Amino acid sequence: MLKLDGIATFVAVAESGSISEAARRLHLSKSVVSERLADLEQVLGAQLLHRTTRKLSLTEDGAAFLEKSARILREVDEAQSEMAQRRGSLVGPLRISAPVTFGRMHLAPALMPFLRAHPGIELTLELDDRRVDVASEGYDGVVRHGALADSRLVAWTLARSRRQLVAAPDYLARHGMPESIADLRRHRGIFYTNRGVADWQFQQGAELLAVRAAHALRVNNGDVMRDAAEAGLGIALLPSFIAGAAIRSGALAVVDVGLPAVEEFIYVAHPEGRRPSAKLRAMADALKVAFGDPPYWEV
Structure with missing residues (x-):
């Protein structure tokens, strides 16, 4: 029988290209990740990954299963969020990337009241100045400053930036x-x-x-x-x-x-074609209010 945690583990490994990185994202040991992958392949009766000492790559079956698996996880997350909204709460994981300096100086302080108001949200905030690939690296959204370089993203403006x-x-x-x-x-x-x-x-x-x-x-x-x-x-x-x-x-x-x-902007972006979660929308709305218009940091 297929288990949802096995599917989630496979998607994390496929997106990160590494069992170690998937284990870090999922807060699991590498042995647990490997065990879940083996169980999933056994249930499916198919090899999903090519394993070498240097890298992992998807098999043909793995590539076909990944597309549907990622969609299943999104739909489960959306269903969970919708049910939580019906009860007046927001719950579940939310993974965001943001630049180091802005994240440290302004984003993190603005997120604290939001997280206190929604204790059911499990936020992972990764501060990194490199331009991450939001979709393939498993982020729900990315907070950035400047021009939107990736046409596959849909951006919501949070604040003007001078x-x-x-x-x-x-x-x-x-x-x-x-x-x-x-x-x-x-x-x-x-x-x-x-x-x-x-x-x-x-x-x-x-x-x-x-x-x-x-x-x-x-x-x-x-x-x-x-x-x-x-x-x-x-x-x-x-x-x-x-x-x-x-x-x-x-x-x-x-x-x-x-x-x-x-002129530039602070924005949060999510992958095009993927319905953004209620958690991401609520976070964006809270950040807009926290930053203000014009934003509080303007001289």
Whole structure:
């Protein structure tokens, strides 16, 4: 007889590509995960995975079973959520990915009251600055800042986000205050690696102007970018949710080149074609209220 926990284990292994990672997600030992997979294959009478010392891959039967298994799990979760809603509560697992700096500074504090109000929700929040594949890695949703790069995702806006050029007063005293886009090209920049080389984009009417400067530092974390700017290494284009406090304290000064940076947003996204759970909708609504409009972190 097929067991739901065996199906869930198979889906976790297939999505993560690793028994170890699936065990971490499911909070199980690797031996339990392996045992459940073996039981499932025995009940089905089919091999679902090719196992080697280096990696796991789906067999033809495994690929066919995965599609239906994932749908079964979603429908069970939706049924559970619907029943909970009928009783006026939200229950069950919710797995979210978010960037490290925003997650630490703003998302986590906003989630605490939401989780207190809905103690039946089992939230897993994974902070990671890389662009995760929401569908294949088993996330219910992803909180991100910036442009939506994946067309397979449906996004709900949580808050507006304003980015500003900033630098330490010491750096500006040594190198001068840039007053135009042309001036910027002669300065040293601190860049966010996950956005590529053309991250400095400014709005001039209907046009977008991309600016490249010599790079002093390229890094994949906003906290480090702010610290590097405060240390006088160069100019950084940072969202106000990261740089706001440093601007208010005087540790960083705003660099005005006459054009605003392209407007961006904080959003939560879920896979296209997959009905978002009531838990995800409720979380998004709570975050909108917590962040405000305009958001509380704007200078």
